[in-house]
Amino acid sequence: MSETLTLTRPDDWHLHLRDGAMLRAVLPETTRHFARAIVMPNLVPPVVTAADARAYRDRILAALPEGAGFTPLMTLYLTEETDPADLVSAHAEGLITAVKLYPAGATTNSTSGVRDFDKVRGVLEAMAEAGCPLCVHGEVTDPAVDIFDREAVFIDRVLDPLRRATPGLRVIMEHITTRDGVDYVRSQECDLGATITTHHLIINRNHILVGGIKPHYYCLPVAKREVHRLALREAATSGDARFFLGTDSAPHTDDAKESACGCAGCFTASNTMALLAHVFEEEGALDRLEGFASRHGPGFYGLPVNSDTITLVKSATPTPFPARIETGDGPVTVFDPGFPVHWSVAD
Ligand SMILES: NC(=O)N[C@@H](CC(=O)O)C(=O)O
Ligand SMILES: [Zn+2]
Numbered sequence: 001m002s003e004t005l006t007l008t009r010p011d012d013w014h015l016h017l018r019d020g021a022m023l024r025a026v027l028p029e030t031t032r033h034f035a036r037a038i039v040m041p042n043l044v045p046p047v048v049t050a051a052d053a054r055a056y057r058d059r060i061l062a063a064l065p066e067g068a069g070f071t072p073l074m075t076l077y078l079t080e081e082t083d084p085a086d087l088v089s090a091h092a093e094g095l096i097t098a099v100k101l102y103p104a105g106a107t108t109n110s111t112s113g114v115r116d117f118d119k120v121r122g123v124l125e126a127m128a129e130a131g132c133p134l135c136v137h138g139e140v141t142d143p144a145v146d147i148f149d150r151e152a153v154f155i156d157r158v159l160d161p162l163r164r165a166t167p168g169l170r171v172i173m174e175h176i177t178t179r180d181g182v183d184y185v186r187s188q189e190c191d192l193g194a195t196i197t198t199h200h201l202i203i204n205r206n207h208i209l210v211g212g213i214k215p216h217y218y219c220l221p222v223a224k225r226e227v228h229r230l231a232l233r234e235a236a237t238s239g240d241a242r243f244f245l246g247t248d249s250a251p252h253t254d255d256a257k258e259s260a261c262g263c264a265g266c267f268t269a270s271n272t273m274a275l276l277a278h279v280f281e282e283e284g285a286l287d288r289l290e291g292f293a294s295r296h297g298p299g300f301y302g303l304p305v306n307s308d309t310i311t312l313v314k315s316a317t318p319t320p321f322p323a324r325i326e327t328g329d330g331p332v333t334v335f336d337p338g339f340p341v342h343w344s345v346a347d
């Protein structure tokens with residue numbers, strides 16, 4: 001007898017869809033299970049204006065598989081030159097759902113990001129006024145700060161001062177990787193949420209480095225110590241509506257990952273829901289998966305929850321998933337959790 005679990009259809013509140021051949025290959029992996037996704041704007045060149053976002057949204061819609069009922073929720077990439085009027089009108093007309101802040105140099109394609117936070121103060125104030133949320137890649141780029149400390153230092157040096165200076169700004173700490181991130185979210189009264197990725201619930205830094213370097217486990221923010229992974233698991237499965245799913249599924253070709261200078265990013269779009277069922281079952285929290293994957297995100301963004309469902313099935317034998325997907329740019333390896341997975345999403 002197989003066990004099943006039916007959930008309100010989930011959304012992905014942090015996703016990289018890329019462009020061109022890669023977009024066409026990875027998009028169906030998301031639309032199969034998810035109804036909506038917050039689409040990251042870190043293309044080359046980035047999505048910085050309303051016109052860029054409209055053109056990118058049209059390319060995504062043109063690449064949708066037949067019959068996919070999927071809505072891309074667009075974002076703008078915040079730069080020191082962002083025009084607040086362009087941003088506010090794009091938000092007002094529903095073209096964009098949020099704005100993304102990358103500290104310059106913090107991650108993949110972030111060179112156009114923010115260096116001097118004073119230069120974006122006016123834009124952040126306009127966003128607070130307009131009710132447009134800010135998604136944040138929360139790592140400092142100071143070369144003197146150890147890579148494993150960059151999230152915690154960002155909270156103290158950048159995020160907390162920024163939020164105090166801009167009351168009413170709704171902020172999502174993207175892909176939190178530390179207990180410090182969890183604690184900071186919990187310590188705040190309002191206007192703060194956090195996304196958690198699938199892979200950060202599964203791997204710690206040992207997975208990347210013990211027994212040989214594993215480039216497909218390398219992403220940013222880099223996975224931390226086990227205590228942090230456990231804190232993320234506790235937060236994700238706690239039922240606290242401030243924590244929700246953002247896969248940060250970030251495809252790079254195998255050539256780009258398996259390199260002397262490998263790109264950061266784990267590709268999890270294909271197997272995220274199966275892996276989450278495994279994780280939530282391990283934590284005795286299967287009844288809270290729907291909150292994390294399907295309810296808390298819309299709640300934070302002030303959007304309706306989806307009206308249809310997906311069904312997860314647990315079978316007696318492990319359910320294999322493809323090790324990689326083919327793209328016009330080359331193969332992309334699917335995140336391997338390193339354990340057998342018995343859950344899958346029913347067709
Ligand atoms: N997470 C990653 O490791 N990489 C992301 C960028 C990001 O989300 O920081 C990417 O665009 O490849
Ligand atoms: Zn990021």
Ligand SMILES: [Zn+2]
Nearest residue numbers: 016040248250
């Ligand atoms: Zn990302």
